[in-house]
Every structure is written in structure tokens, then in C-alpha cells.
Amino acid sequence: xxxxxxxxxxxxxxxxxxxxxxxxxxxxxxxxxxxxxxxxxxxxxxxxxxxxxxxxxxxxxxxxxxxxxxxxxxxxxxxxxxxxxxxxxxxxxxxxxxxxxxxxxxxxxxxxxxxxxxxxxxxxxxxxxxxxxxxxxxxxxxxxxxxxxxxxxxxxxxxxxxxxxxxxxxxxxxxxxxxxxxxxxxxxxxxxxxxxxxxxxxxxxxxxxxxxxxxxxxxxxxxxxxxxxxxxxxxxxxxxxxxxxxxxxxxxxxxxxxxxxxxxxxxxxxxxxxxxxxxxxxxxxxxxxxxxxxx
Amino acid sequence: xxxxxxxxxxxxxxxxxxxxxxxxxxxxxxxxxxxxxxxxxxxxxxxxxxxxxxxxxxxxxxxxxxxxxxxxxxxxxxxxxxxxxxxxxxxxxxxxxxxxxxxxxxxxxxxxxxxxxxxxxxxxxxxxxxxxxxxxxxxxxxxxxxxxxxxxxxxxxxxxxxxxxxxxxxxxxxxxxxxxxxxxxxxxxxxxxxxxxxxxxxxxxxxxxxxxxxxxxxxxxxxxxxxxxxxxxxxxxxxxxxxxxxxxxxxxxxxxxxxxxxxxxxxxxxxxxxxxxxxxxxxxxxxxxxxx
Numbered sequence: 001x002x003x004x005x006x007x008x009x010x011x012x013x014x015x016x017x018x019x020x021x022x023x024x025x026x027x028x029x030x031x032x033x034x035x036x037x038x039x040x041x042x043x044x045x046x047x048x049x050x051x052x053x054x055x056x057x058x059x060x061x062x063x064x065x066x067x068x069x070x071x072x073x074x075x076x077x078x079x080x081x082x083x084x085x086x087x088x089x090x091x092x093x094x095x096x097x098x099x100x101x102x103x104x105x106x107x108x109x110x111x112x113x114x115x116x117x118x119x120x121x122x123x124x125x126x127x128x129x130x131x132x133x134x135x136x137x138x139x140x141x142x143x144x145x146x147x148x149x150x151x152x153x154x155x156x157x158x159x160x161x162x163x164x165x166x167x168x169x170x171x172x173x174x175x176x177x178x179x180x181x182x183x184x185x186x187x188x189x190x191x192x193x194x195x196x197x198x199x200x201x202x203x204x205x206x207x208x209x210x211x212x213x214x215x216x217x218x219x220x221x222x223x224x225x226x227x228x229x230x231x232x233x234x235x236x237x238x239x240x241x242x243x244x245x246x247x248x249x250x251x252x253x254x255x256x257x258x259x260x261x262x263x264x265x266x267x268x269x270x271x272x273x274x275x276x277x278x279x280x281x282x283x284x285x286x287x288x289x290x291x292x293x294x295x
Numbered sequence: 296x297x298x299x300x301x302x303x304x305x306x307x308x309x310x311x312x313x314x315x316x317x318x319x320x321x322x323x324x325x326x327x328x329x330x331x332x333x334x335x336x337x338x339x340x341x342x343x344x345x346x347x348x349x350x351x352x353x354x355x356x357x358x359x360x361x362x363x364x365x366x367x368x369x370x371x372x373x374x375x376x377x378x379x380x381x382x383x384x385x386x387x388x389x390x391x392x393x394x395x396x397x398x399x400x401x402x403x404x405x406x407x408x409x410x411x412x413x414x415x416x417x418x419x420x421x422x423x424x425x426x427x428x429x430x431x432x433x434x435x436x437x438x439x440x441x442x443x444x445x446x447x448x449x450x451x452x453x454x455x456x457x458x459x460x461x462x463x464x465x466x467x468x469x470x471x472x473x474x475x476x477x478x479x480x481x482x483x484x485x486x487x488x489x490x491x492x493x494x495x496x497x498x499x500x501x502x503x504x505x506x507x508x509x510x511x512x513x514x515x516x517x518x519x520x521x522x523x524x525x526x527x528x529x530x531x532x533x534x535x536x537x538x539x540x541x542x543x544x545x546x547x548x549x550x551x552x553x554x555x556x557x558x559x560x561x562x563x564x565x566x567x568x569x570x571x572x573x574x575x576x577x578x579x580x581x582x583x584x585x586x587x
Contacts, residue, residue: 035493037488048497048505049500051504052351052504055505055511055515056511060358060369060378062365062368062372066358066365068365069357072357097496098497198333199333200333204335208339209346217354227450227451
């Protein structure tokens with residue numbers, strides 16, 4: 001235990017760490033590939049996950065005839081609002097029907113139970129590199145979800161974004177911020193799962209509250225108090241709003257796209273900064289308690 | 296002589312039922328003890344409806360609104376003006392009973408991985424007790440989850456419930472009859488497919504919230520999909536729940552719905568018994584009862 005801990009904490013060169021992180025991501029992909037049904041569902045589950053939301057929106061708006069969104073928020077097409085929100089949602093891993101089983105936090109929980117995690121910690125790299133590598137694989141998967149959902153929405157549902165070069169550029173920046181946020185959230189979730197041995201804990205205190213109050217496919221202004229106040233301090237709500245705002249012309253939570261993108265960058269940076277001490281503290285706790293593996 | 300044989304047969308059947316009941320209760324007891332080890336699970340499961348159904352109810356507020364122009368078209372399509380209740384009641388049932396699929400099937404997989412599955416089967420007279428016991432343990436907390444779930448969504452939106460309690464209870468029980476039949480079918484997958492959890496999750500997701508119309512009237516589906524929806528008991532269960540929770544309707548007003556749920560669910564229970572026996576025999580023959 002002590003030997004593995006000392007090797008695991010030895011800092012390496014950045015190129016070495018990056019290489020190790022990529023190796024971990026590649027290995028995670030290879031492990032995922034072994035579960036063919038899961039892998040297939042990882043590739044199409046987000047499109048299936050969209051179906052009930054689209055069908056409900058269709059029934060509520062009678063196709064796409066609702067003018068309520070125009071009156072309330074100046075957005076002409078309810079489907080564009082819902083679809084862009086869902087694209088942003090999926091970039092943080094919440095679009096798939098397997099959202100509870102696909103992510104760094106559920107992956108490391110499995111590795112810990114099977115004893116693989118302890119073995120991985122013997123690698124002569126920083127421990128965080130391993131967690132970021134695992135989370136990196138899932139972030140790549142979520143990027144694929146976001147892009148394919150956007151294309152699917154455009155081709156099948158006639159998504160009507162206001163595509164200007166500036167808007168597209170801001171949209172890409174917002175998406176990248178969401179992906180960085182997603183990667184960092186993956187590390188935070190994995191650290192909490194490992195540290196407290198409770199897979200549900202991350203769901204309970206981070207994932208679900210942030211999800212329900214994100215305004216991905218509803219207007220935050222319609223959420224009753226005190227939940228609206230909580231939604232207004234939810235960082236994910238601003239990141240999602242920045243992405244949608246870039247592609248609809250204007251965000252809903254802040255005055256303009258510049259501020260929205262600034263907020264999305266701040267959220268990504270904040271989450272990344274938060275992920276480092278969280279994973280350090282949790283790993284330290286596990287090493288001290290000898291609970292890197294749970295047999 | 297004939298009377299004696301009949302008597303013997305009756306005693307044997309009663310004895311079998313007694314043993315199954317005892318085995319099932321034992322399984323339920325240990326399942327609940329095991330679940331108590333996951334401390335946060337109870338809180339997470341209790342709040343599932345709030346987190347999963349809440350956003351869709353808020354989608355209703357966003358697209359329809361209390362006095363919005365879409366209220367009348369939605370009434371014409373669904374028969375309900377109360378769009379928040381229309382969404383929340385069946386979705387809460389769908390989301391919360393969904394735990395049956397993971398609870399019962401996943402428990403078999405956990406036992407396979409821990410090596411206790413073989414041990415349990417050795418001491419158990421009828422393997423079906425494993426499924427029945429899992430269902431009993433699940434039932435122990437489900438009523439609380441559903442009540443808490445609907446109450447928690449009420450915090451987000453005014454659901455305007457008008458409940459006929461006896462019929463609502465009947466509708467809930469009919470729904471559970473369908474849920475456990477479906478859960479037993481899906482449980483057999485764990486004796487057959489390695490990553491069965493994903494297959495189970497995908498099948499239940501496609502059938503319940505998408506095809507059975509938990510959050511929308513199936514009238515908006517294309518013709519062929521409506522035909523498929525009509526042979527799924529959950530479609531009728533959702534209709535019953537909406538009517539009994541929102542319109543104070545009685546089950547006696549909707550006998551065809553009740554019969555359809557009973558018929559299709561019974562078919563699922565029979566199919567489940569056949570499939571479980573088949574997959575269990577296969578697992579015994581191929582030496583895959585345990586997965587280490």
C-alpha cells in the first residue's frame with residue numbers, strides 16, 4: 001500500500017502525464033468495447049433518450065405551434081429551445097438512457113469493487129491523471145452525443161438555430177466549456193464515489209440537483225421559489241444557457257452572449273479547479289484507510 | 296382411492312405454497328438487510344420522481360401554461376386540461392416502478408458475482424422464490440416512494456389532484472401486477488446475457504416512457520406504433536392512473552382497461568415463468584450460475 005502510494009504520487013513531466021492520461025482513456029475504451037450491448041447503447045442511447053422529451057413537447061405544443069415561449073422569452077420555435085438544451089445536456093453526460101451507468105463515477109466504482117483501481121494506481125503517474133484519463137474517455141463519448149444530437153435535430157426535426165459565424169464560434173466555445181465541465185464533474189463524481197463508497201452520493205448531492213435545476217428544456221423563470229433561487233446559482237444552468245444563447249441569438253439568464261460565454265468559461269475553470277483538491281483529498285483518504293480496493 | 300389421491304395432491308400443493316412463501320420472505324428479509332448497507336440509496340430513490348419528473352412537468356409549464364393558448368388543443372388531444380397532473384402522475388409511477396427492473400434482475404447478477412447465487416439455489420426449493428422475494432422487498436418501500444414522489448413534484452407545480460382513493464389503489468396494484476410480470480421476464484436476461492443490465496434498461500426505457508406514452512397521449516404516434524402501444528399493459532395502466540388520480544374516476548367506469556391489463560400481465564407472468572426456467576436450466580448446464 002505504502003509503495004503504491006509513493007509511486008502513485010511521484011510527479012512526472014506534462015508530456016508523460018498526458019501520454020499516461022491518453023493510455024488510460026484508450027484502456028477505458030477497450031474495456032467498454034468488451035461489453036458490446038453497453039457500447040452499442042452508448043452510441044445510440046442519447047437518441048433514444050431524446051424521444052420521450054420530444055414526444056412530450058410535441059403533444060404539449062401541438063407539433064411546434066406554441067407561442068408561449070415567444071411571449072415569455074422571445075424564442076420563436078419551442079423545438080429549437082428544447083433540442084439545443086438537450087444537446088447541451090448530453091454534453092455533460094445526461095442525455096443517454098444509460099446516464100446512471102455511463103460516466104467516470106460509475107466506472108471507477110466498478111474498478112474499485114473489482115480491484116483494478118488499486119492496480120492502476122501503481123502506474124508511475126499522478127493519481128489525478130488516471131481519473132482524468134477515465135473521465136476523458138467519457139467526455140469524448142459525450143462530445144459525440146452532443147454533435148450527433150445536434151445533427152439529428154437539424155436533419156430530422158428541422159432545428160432552427162440562428163447560425164451566424166459568430167454564433168457558431170461562440171456555440172463551439174460554449175460546447176468546449178461544457179465538455180471541460182463534464183470532464184471535471186466526472187473526476188469530482190469519481191472521487192466522491194471512491195472516497196465514500198456510495199455510488200448514489202454523487203447522484204444525490206451533485207448530479208441530480210444540478211440537472212433538475214439546469215433549465216435545459218424548461219424556463220427557469222417558471223420554477224417556483226425557493227428552487228428558482230437555487231437554479232440561479234447552478235453553474236450548469238449558465239453553461240447550458242451560453243450554448244443555447246449562442247445558437248438562438250440571445251441567452252436567457254444573462255444580458256448578452258459575451259457575458260454568457262464568460263460565465264461558461266468561468267464555470268469550466270471553476271469546476272476544473274475544484275476537481276483537483278476533491279480528488280486529492282479523496283485519494284489521500286483512501287490510501288490512509290487502505291480502501292483503494294473493495295473486495 | 297381417488298379422494299385420497301386428490302387429498303394428497305392438495306396437501307402437496309399447499310405445502311409447496313407454504314415453502315415458497317417462507318423462502319420468499321427469507322429472500323426479502325436478506326434483500327432489505329443488504330440494501331440498508333447503501334445508506335444514501337433510500338434518499339436517492341425517494342427523490343427520484345422530483346428529479347426525473349420535475350423537468351418534464353416544467354416543460355409543460357413552459358409550452359402550455361395555466362392560461363395559455365395551448366390549453367384547449369391539449370384538452371382536445373388528451374381529454375385533460377390539467378397538463379401538470381397528466382404528466383406527473385403516470386411519470387411518477389413509471390419512474391418509481393422502474394426500480395423493480397433493476398432491483399430484481401440486478402440482485403441476481405450481484406449474487407452471481409458474489410458467488411452466493413449457487414448457494415441460494417441449493418437451499419431453495421423453488422428458484423422462483425428468488426424473484427418473488429425480491430418483489431416483496433421492493434414492495435416494502437414502493438408505496439412510500441410513489442406517495443413521496445407525487446408529493447415532491449407537487450412542490451414544483453400545482454397538480455390539482457382529484458383522487459378516487461380505492462380506485463387509485465386498484466390502478467396502482469394493477470400497474471404493479473404488470474411491472475412484476477415484466478420485471479420477471481427481464482430478470483431471465485441476467486442468466487443469459489453478460490451485460491444484461493444494459494439490455495434490460497434499454498428495453499424498459501423504450502417500452503415504458505416511449506411507446507406506452509407515460510408523458511403524452513399515444514394518439515400522436517403513427518398508426519403502427521399505436522397498435523404496439525395498445526398491447527402493452529402500461530399504456531392502459533397510465534390511463535387508469537390519470538383517470539383515478541385526476542378525474543375521480545372509478546375502475547368500474549373502465550372495465551376494458553382493467554381486463555386488458557389483467558390479460559396482458561398474466562401472459563407476461565406465464566412467459567416469465569417459462570423463460571426463467573429455461574435460462575436457469577441453461578445456466579446450470581453451461582456452468583454459468585456464478586460469475587467470478
